[in-house]
Amino acid sequence: MTSNFRHVALIGKYQASSAGAIGESSRQALDGIARFLQHQGCSVAIEAETASNTGLLHYPSLTVEDIGARCDLGLVVGGDGTMLGIGRRLARFGTPLVGINQGRLGFITDIPFDTYQATLPPMLEGDYEEDLRPLIQACVMRAGQVVFEALAMNDVVVNRGATAGMVELRVEVGGRFVANQRADGLIIASPTGSTAYSLSAGGPMLHPSIPGWVLVPIAPHTLSNRPIVLSDATEVAVEVVSGRDVSASFDMQSLASLLHGDRILVSRSAHCVRFLHPQGWNYFATLRKKLRWNDGDP
Template identity: 35%
Template sequence: MRKTMSNEKLIQIKTAGFILKPDSPEIKPLYEKIKAQFEAKGIDVMLSEKSARMIGLNGMPFEVMCAKADFLVSLGGDGTLLSLVRRSYGYHKPVVGINAGNLGFLADITLDDVDAFLGRLLSGEYRIDDRMMIKGYIAKRSGEKKEFIAFNDVVITSPEPSKMVKVNASIGGERFNSYTGDGLIISTPTGSTAYNLSAGGPIVYPLTQAFIITPVLAHSLANQRPLVVPADFSIELDAEKYRAIASIDGQEVYELEEGDVLYIAGAKKGAKLIHRMEHNYFSVLREKLHWGDRNW
């Protein structure tokens, strides 16, 4: 099922909360230039404490910034935006990505576009896309429960390079496959252009509500094909015999021991991404993946 683009708009556009690409103090002049552009349009700018320390300025606690801001801004690449979406999920604030490098799948406002984008934002010429997110938890054999939220994917692999894992997968409590190989990816449509794509999984339109289940270097080709299932299904995974880890968006890692079960479901609320009205996903695919480029 694909969600149609919503007509949702920001309640007000007075305050923006910023985070910056981590470990990049050289981004300070760029941030100051963009901050001045926001303020020239009457939008106050707040900077998260961690980002502020990195460039020698004062900031505010991330949670306070999320609570006070009308919308949030990541200045960096897709990884910076990914982190911001996950960390701010509980506040459900719309997020816009300003790309400080190459064109991203998520952070699609270029540095040259900032001023024009702000003008369109203030005149209502933008859209807010609702992207599916994963909400899950790991039920430890000890009885402990570890909850997590993911925007791109959950990946089960071995903690040791070149070691295989065996992952048993069930839907609604019914076993449907056992995957033996280098790992298993459970991706959202947004994450379908990340590790899933590298592993040979399909690209899925980002407003679709579905899970993409893709094995990584499967040891058997007979029954180890990518699978797309509706987002209202719940998926249970457990690692058998081998040590394994679960990586959440490549930013959080949990150990999976035999007897632990990882549960995955679609989150009740998605991520809200602000885009230019004319933003076209297929144009981004064409540029990023060089579709139709005879010289590639």
């Protein structure tokens, strides 16, 4: 077989277990996938942290930057959190990503582990559907200076501390004042993130093709303060007016402690994450399966 993707990088869970390494079952899964890819004519490398955590040292090991520069495809084995982490880092290289699900939900790591041997070969030959997901670019401004910046694929969340009361946040969209919101916090979610924390807080689901965000208050003081869908062509600014222990998180990965007067600026990044799905992939079928909707008639 001749593969369209000659050089494939395998990426597993970034966070090791409490024992200090990825479990034996995960190591065996990655090794099995690597051997399968080699039988398909692919040259296989392991992402450096994955190799270190699994002990799979008999394959070439590459940093994320090397993967972006040298590999045709990234194959992510894990859950959505694993995909979010590597997606943010590889987006600037345009490296396409395929997800094999070993997590619980799997909205973006959508190939079940027990089907990869049947699903991957046609994809490696070029029979797939491409799905571009824009990233969020965010920064924290303090006294006119950038003190923190990050990329996010799912969401930017501003919220109160665990024991603190409500926060008050001044919200501007496209330079225009929207409202001062008193709530436990505020979520700015991409279409990808609209099925994550935003959904739990009562926000709507956005189809991935929509160039927009959803602004979702968390437990707002005023019940008429409802989620709103915005164009992602405009910048959103959130200023901390009052509250204690206020922080901002970006995909629940990076945290920044905030002071009164700090401004979180959110805009669309120039980079997109490239997901590849099996031919016939359908977003609504994913929702039916993951959210356990009634299938109805085919």
